[in-house]
Amino acid sequence: MTGFYEVKAKMNVIKTIELEYTYSDGTNALSGVNFEANAGERVAVLGPNGSGKTTLFYHFNGLIMQTGGEIKVFGENISKDNIDTIRRRVGLVFQDPDSQLFAPTVLEDLAFGPKNLGLSQADVEKKAREVLHRFDIEKLAQKNPANLSGGQKKRVAIAGVVAMEPDVLVLDEPTSGLDVRGVTDTMEILDELNAEGKTIIISTHDSDLAAAWADRIYILNKGEVFRSGVPGHIFADEKLIMEAGLKHPVIVQTFREFRARGISKGEVPLSVLDFMGSVDVEVMNVRCAIAGCDISAGDDVCLKIKDGMLVAIKGSTGVKGKAVFGGKKGEDIAVKDVNGDLQQFAGNITIIRVPGIIEGGSRAADIENVRDILDREKNHKIGAMGTSAKVLMNRMGIRCDIEFDVIQSGILAALRGFNVIVFASGGMADRVAEKVREKKINYSVIAL
Numbered sequence: 001m002t003g004f005y006e007v008k009a010k011m012n013v014i015k016t017i018e019l020e021y022t023y024s025d026g027t028n029a030l031s032g033v034n035f036e037a038n039a040g041e042r043v044a045v046l047g048p049n050g051s052g053k054t055t056l057f058y059h060f061n062g063l064i065m066q067t068g069g070e071i072k073v074f075g076e077n078i079s080k081d082n083i084d085t086i087r088r089r090v091g092l093v094f095q096d097p098d099s100q101l102f103a104p105t106v107l108e109d110l111a112f113g114p115k116n117l118g119l120s121q122a123d124v125e126k127k128a129r130e131v132l133h134r135f136d137i138e139k140l141a142q143k144n145p146a147n148l149s150g151g152q153k154k155r156v157a158i159a160g161v162v163a164m165e166p167d168v169l170v171l172d173e174p175t176s177g178l179d180v181r182g183v184t185d186t187m188e189i190l191d192e193l194n195a196e197g198k199t200i201i202i203s204t205h206d207s208d209l210a211a212a213w214a215d216r217i218y219i220l221n222k223g224e225v226f227r228s229g230v231p232g233h234i235f236a237d238e239k240l241i242m243e244a245g246l247k248h249p250v251i252v253q254t255f256r257e258f259r260a261r262g263i264s265k266g267e268v269p270l271s272v273l274d275f276m277g278s279v280d281v282e283v284m285n286v287r288c289a290i291a292g293c294d295i296s297a298g299d300d301v302c303l304k305i306k307d308g309m310l311v312a313i314k315g316s317t318g319v320k321g322k323a324v325f326g327g328k329k330g331e332d333i334a335v336k337d338v339n340g341d342l343q344q345f346a347g348n349i350t351i352i353r354v355p356g357i358i359e360g361g362s363r364a365a366d367i368e369n370v371r372d373i374l375d376r377e378k379n380h381k382i383g384a385m386g387t388s389a390k391v392l393m394n395r396m397g398i399r400c401d402i403e404f405d406v407i408q409s410g411i412l413a414a415l416r417g418f419n420v421i422v423f424a425s426g427g428m429a430d431r432v433a434e435k436v437r438e439k440k441i442n443y444s445v446i447a448l
């Protein structure tokens with residue numbers, strides 16, 4: 001059985017071989033591009049303006065035909081016999097939503113694709129409503145797409161493609177021009193679709209985004225693949241990134257500076273969480289905790305976590321260390337020779353699995369159960385990821401402490417001693433559990 005799944009997991013959905021494209025004015029936009037996206041993967045094509053990202057993506061569903069080389073979609077060359085199927089199975093979201101949205105209302109726009117698939121009027125309506133709900137844009141249904149904000153337009157454009165239920169989603173710069181909230185929401189939607197098994201291919205010139213999100217990265221430059229590989233490898237190569245005309249992810253830059261100063265070690269981190277693991281210091285700056293219990297240089301101290309901060313008290317149990325210089329309550333002291341596992345102070349993470357949109361969404365959730373859990377578990381940091389989880393929180397009037405980068409921020413909070421509750425939509429709950437397990441933090445999962 002394993003063999004079967006391995007083969008299935010590695011099946012490529014899109015593959016180009018020495019792909020060439022020259023525009024009619026003679027511009028050679030792609031030369032010798034070898035690209036591959038496997039089923040269920042998250043692939044980012046990273047490159048500066050004019051590097052050929054859009055031209056490459058237009059090939060993926062036969063919008064333009066190569067002038068040289070080959071492209072295979074689901075193992076087949078694109079021909080007039082299969083182009084309709086390919087266009088349905090590979091959904092392309094344009095960089096500029098205005099080139100995609102044209103119906104007089106959002107609802108009609110979302111109904112357009114399903115209608116073209118030949119669904120009955122009732123099914124078309126059902127599909128459009130479902131997508132409105134999934135993208136949490138019910139309020140926009142009757143609006144003219146032309147009157148939406150940039151972020152809303154992008155959301156509707158993605159929704160319109162998702163309504164066709166493609167297996168592969170190709171998005172040309174899905175986050176360009178969006179604010180932080182818009183970027184987070186968009187990437188969460190993509191993660192949710194990916195958790196449902198869809199292959200996601202995006203283009204971007206944002207190294208931070210690609211580093212944090214992609215399973216695999218292609219760097220395009222002047223129409224050629226400069227390099228491809230897993231993010232850890234790509235960003236470990238300092239020269240490569242510069243030569244490709246790209247910026248290093250902030251976290252990688254920070255790590256390099258820390259490493260140069262002997263503070264960090266190990267492999268290039270791709271997230272704040274990995275970065276924390278790279279830091280290795282001899283002497284720590286820690287707060288003195290107890291009134292009337294001054295600490296002097298050379299004293300044995302033991303460390304604890306209080307309100308998310310390390311504190312030192314006199315003693316030699318648990319995590320031990322030695323004071324380098326002393327201080328009074330509330331003052332910082334320096335501690336060296338720290339011995340013991342700080343992770344024992346980590347809080348618990350409770351993952352609450354909210355039914356995903358395809359499982360009925362937040363409407364299918366048992367609200368009383370949620371209230372019970374929240375009553376039982378006071379003083380938690382709360383985060384929500386995915387549409388149905390966020391809709392549920394809104395409906396219940398629960399305020400989120402963690403809104404961005406929920407998995408990572410939740411784990412960081414737990415490592416600082418806080419207990420954390422993460423509401424996660426559908427399949428994303430498994431992803432949270434996996435990450436939390438990797439970091440060896442205690443957790444439990446409650447399915448609503």
Ligand SMILES: Nc1ncnc2c1ncn2[C@@H]1O[C@H](COP(=O)(O)OP(=O)(O)O)[C@@H](O)[C@H]1O
Pocket residue numbers: 023024025027028029047048049050051052053054055056
């Ligand atoms: N319709 C077109 N006609 C001629 N040249 C084009 C056309 N569209 C794009 N190009 C050129 O092809 C190259 C790649 O462009 P594009 O694929 O849009 O890059 P990216 O999406 O990475 O910014 C650029 O040099 C661009 O000027």
Ligand SMILES: [Mg+2]
Pocket residue numbers: 053054055095172
């Ligand atoms: Mg482009």
